[in-house]
Amino acid sequence: MKILVTAAESALGTMLCQHLAREHDVVPTGRSETADVDGYRCLDLTDPEAVATNLEGVDVVVHAVPCTGEQDREQSEQELLDWVSRSTYVLTTAACSRGVKRIVLLSTLDSMRSYDERFIVTTDWQPRPRASAPALAPHMAELVGREIARTGKIEVIALRLGDLGVEVSEQEVVEAVVNALDSELGAQYHWAVQHVASSGRFVR
Amino acid sequence: MATVMDGKVLILGAGGPVGAAAIDALKDHYQLRVTDARPMAEAAEGPRQSPRAPLPELLGAPHENRVVDVSQYDQVLAAVEGMDAVINLTVLRPHPVLAFHVNEIGAYNVAKACVACGTKRLIHTGPFHSGLGYDSDWWNDFRVGDDIPIHPADDLYALTKYLGNDITRIFAEEHSLEVLTFLYCHFRPREILPEERGKGIHPYASSWEDTGEGFLYGLRAGAMPSPYETFFMCSRLPHDKYRPDKAKRLLGWEAKDTFEVLFSR
Numbered sequence: 001m002k003i004l005v006t007a008a009e010s011a012l013g014t015m016l017c018q019h020l021a022r023e024h025d026v027v028p029t030g031r032s033e034t035a036d037v038d039g040y041r042c043l044d045l046t047d048p049e050a051v052a053t054n055l056e057g058v059d060v061v062v063h064a065v066p067c068t069g070e071q072d073r074e075q076s077e078q079e080l081l082d083w084v085s086r087s088t089y090v091l092t093t094a095a096c097s098r099g100v101k102r103i104v105l106l107s108t109l110d111s112m113r114s115y116d117e118r119f120i121v122t123t124d125w126q127p128r129p130r131a132s133a134p135a136l137a138p139h140m141a142e143l144v145g146r147e148i149a150r151t152g153k154i155e156v157i158a159l160r161l162g163d164l165g166v167e168v169s170e171q172e173v174v175e176a177v178v179n180a181l182d183s184e185l186g187a188q189y190h191w192a193v194q195h196v197a198s199s200g201r202f203v204r
Numbered sequence: 205m206a207t208v209m210d211g212k213v214l215i216l217g218a219g220g221p222v223g224a225a226a227i228d229a230l231k232d233h234y235q236l237r238v239t240d241a242r243p244m245a246e247a248a249e250g251p252r253q254s255p256r257a258p259l260p261e262l263l264g265a266p267h268e269n270r271v272v273d274v275s276q277y278d279q280v281l282a283a284v285e286g287m288d289a290v291i292n293l294t295v296l297r298p299h300p301v302l303a304f305h306v307n308e309i310g311a312y313n314v315a316k317a318c319v320a321c322g323t324k325r326l327i328h329t330g331p332f333h334s335g336l337g338y339d340s341d342w343w344n345d346f347r348v349g350d351d352i353p354i355h356p357a358d359d360l361y362a363l364t365k366y367l368g369n370d371i372t373r374i375f376a377e378e379h380s381l382e383v384l385t386f387l388y389c390h391f392r393p394r395e396i397l398p399e400e401r402g403k404g405i406h407p408y409a410s411s412w413e414d415t416g417e418g419f420l421y422g423l424r425a426g427a428m429p430s431p432y433e434t435f436f437m438c439s440r441l442p443h444d445k446y447r448p449d450k451a452k453r454l455l456g457w458e459a460k461d462t463f464e465v466l467f468s469r
């Protein structure tokens with residue numbers, strides 16, 4: 001399987017590339033000029049032509065930007081929100097036109113934390129992100145993925161990752177991503193969400 | 205209660221025909237700060253968005269005209285300061301970058317500025333895309349109500365406005381900012397030309413004149429049941445595809461234009 005990974009220069013993206021490369025043809029991409037990942041390509045995800053070119057022959061995209069798009073010092077909160085939303089839109093629409101089968105969209109469980117801590121909060125519960133750009137960005141990416149998936153042109157599976165080392169281990173994240181590459185979404189749906197946590201209140 | 209019976213009202217994106225209708229309906233009741241991405245004097249000169257669409261009137265004192273780029277938070281914050289209510293009419297449809305900057309980031313900036321300034325009421329606006337050419341839109345349904353979830357598909361305009369709506373909702377619910385979101389689809393003039401008789405009408409339609417008056421009702425309505433309420437702002441038509449029930453119930457607004465001659469023999 002040929003897999004394009006976004007935000008490959010992030011700690012999570014690099015770790016995923018290393019694991020996925022053992023069995024798949026991985027295309028690591030990111031915003032940085034260079035990264036310590038084999039085969040890394042600098043790719044501006046808001047450039048539709050560049051994205052389409054890099055999606056040639058790709059079967060699945062692992063889109064790590066939504067859960068790694070932390071605001072850096074030189075980026076305003078508005079730029080962060082725009083970057084995560086727009087890159088997800090450009091990537092998803094380009095993937096549709098290139099015939100990519102599925103996007104595994106890595107999001108975060110932070111949008112579910114405002115519920116009362118007594119509750120077991122599953123994917124049936126409405127996301128309630130805080131009203132700030134860093135909190136809204138992964139939620140916006142999910143909405144973009146969900147609504148485009150509704151057209152039936154592509155499958156999108158969102159993995160809401162818990163806190164690494166607290167609610168979920170690296171190995172569990174890798175397993176969740178590997179499973180999401182070709183798992184059944186159920187019925188005729190093109191959209192699915194999973195909570196990736198082995199402990200805490202986000203698992204039944 | 206966030207009712208705004210008088211005082212100062214900011215209109216963002218007032219250079220288009222909805223802005224023109226809002227100015228006309230509100231200018232005698234409120235002190236307006238009228239803004240657009242381009243100077244209002246320029247917007248008032250045209251060209252019109254469509255042949256019979258209204259142009260905004262260029263207001264003088266005590267009203268104020270100002271250029272505001274809604275994607276720039278500092279400009280938005282300065283415009284919102286001192287206002288009792290805000291009406292956000294900004295929209296950008298086809299541009300792959302600016303659609304996000306105006307429809308999503310702009311909504312973020314407006315909601316954030318309203319919270320920062322303690323604005324009583326925000327009227328947010330957006331499209332209800334009745335048909336987007338795919339099976340999950342609402343085109344084949346009837347009796348569709350105000351609170352139905354919008355399905356924007358991959359349409360750039362619909363999707364970016366949808367994101368802006370959700371951001372506004374999240375701000376409203378977290379900060380108890382009272383937001384009324386008015387949804388539109390097809391606009392037309394109140395005046396019906398002889399050659400239009402019997403030619404039919406889009407099932408989700410409203411006149412520019414009714415649209416403008418809707419803002420007056422939106423500002424003056426009593427407390428809302430929840431911080432974020434969505435309204436179909438359209439004429440009640442016998443097609444019974446779209447039901448603007450909530451606007452009548454919560455705002456007391458009902459479109460005067462029923463356009464019967466358009467669909468009568």
